[in-house]
Amino acid sequence: MNNQIINRHWEVLTVDFVLYDPKTGAVDYREPTEVLHLGSDIALEVNEAYLTLYRMRGKEGEWEIGEKCKVLYDLPLEFPVGFNFGLTTEEIAKMSVLDFMLFLAQKKGGDAMSELTWIDAGEQPKKMAVDFVFIYSDTGEESREQVEVLNVGRDYVLYIDEEWLNLYRLYHGPHGLEIGQRAELIYDLPYVSDSEMDLETIANMNTIELLAHLGGQLKEVVGE
Incomplete structure (x- = not known):
């Protein structure tokens, strides 16, 4: 399928987040936002509230996310508004599930989790x-x-x-x-x-694979 992400050639794009007037269908709100384009029309948006895997609407150079595109999966994070993760979207996308969970624990736990030590590289699950x-x-x-x-x-x-x-x-x-x-x-x-x-x-799995799996789209998104 042409929408499979096979080569993992990802790029950061600025797209429009768009909301529409329910009565007229006209654009009610438009704001540029940064996403990680994963190939075809699939993109990941990371903000303090959610990790969202989208099927974008539009075409190359005119992509949009928001009400009229398909959300493949929304993973709630619930950090304070304006929270800075200190990592790029691509770095978060490539994290293993375990590293991602530990990273979030450290960010949410603050000083209480600051001394949390991760797995020795030589240990096998x-x-x-x-x-x-x-x-x-x-x-x-x-x-x-x-x-x-x-x-x-x-x-x-x-x-x-x-x-x-x-x-x-x-x-x-x-x-x-x-x-x-x-x-x-x-x-x-x-x-x-x-x-x-x-x-x-x-x-x-990495973060992208987890979101695709939970959204029932693993084969479609990662081509496996």
Whole structure:
């Protein structure tokens, strides 16, 4: 398909963000904005509120994003207005999912996360079984279920539940290793997908691939 991103030749473009009057259809608002053009009509916009993967409207030299183009996926970030990530859009796009989650954790956590250390380069992610523990607030009783996680170095593990992609620091409890309420949640991302994917595959994705996967457009966007 001609809209597949095969050669990863990305470029920064300035396009128009456009809103239309619902009654007349005329342009109601237009503002230049920077996106990362990924090939064909696919682009990534990064701002303090969202990472948005778009199918742009228009043609070369006249691209627009906004109401009349297709949003392939919106990943909420919810940083303060005007927040500066300190990285280019391309640098964010090329991050692995794990590095991206750690980066966001450091940005949101401030001083509390400033000493967070990442994985040793020589360590290989591996699957392991741990207990997911939920503690009932009214009785203090525990619900304990064994789940599969991906150990990505030292005490860091990646875990997917029904709606979230979670990066935990394991809790060493009296009954063994745990995630859940007693473990430190480093960061979580909304994760709702109609297609199943192995934890190791997700960990090795870059940010663009994750957004395309969650939007159900992985083959179409990255050509795989």
